[in-house]
Amino acid sequence: MTSNRAKLFVAAALYALSVHVFAQREPTPLVDQQHCMFCHTDDAPFLAPSFQQIAERYRNVPGAAPMLEHKLRMGGRAHWGDMAMPSAGERGGPLSAEDxxxxxxxxxxH
Known part of the structure; x- marks a missing residue:
């Protein structure tokens, strides 16, 4: 019984770790399709804020995720510097709500 509990614990821990690692992995086809790296980087400002900066600003802000999703799809005014976010169509084609x-x-x- 103890051996089964240990196996279950290890399996649960590995599952939790895999979920965490998957959440951190870049959704490469979407990033490439939308040309995100033309303006953003993971950890340093470039033409636009880094993904880490965006995460730090919005991670715990209620309603931020839907606002950012809308901005990704439709574009929007500049919140960082002078460069506005172009619409998905201007960046690489339509972007579904799910994407x-x-x-x-x-x-x-991040």
Whole structure:
């Protein structure tokens, strides 16, 4: 019985770790399709804020995720410096609500 509990514990720990690692992994096809890295980097400001800066500013702000998802899809005014966020169509093609959600959750988990 103890051996089964240990195995269950190890399995649960590995599952939790895999979920955490997956959440941190870049959704590469979406990032490439939307040309995110033309303006953003993971950890340093470039033409736009880094993903870490965005996460630090918005991670615990109620309603921030839907606002960022909308901005990813439709574009929006500049909140950082002078450069506005271009719409998805201007960056690489349409972006579904589900894909915008995936990108925003990835950024907020930086």
């Amino acid at each position: 915008a959600h995936t990108l925003v959750q990835w950024v907020l988990n």
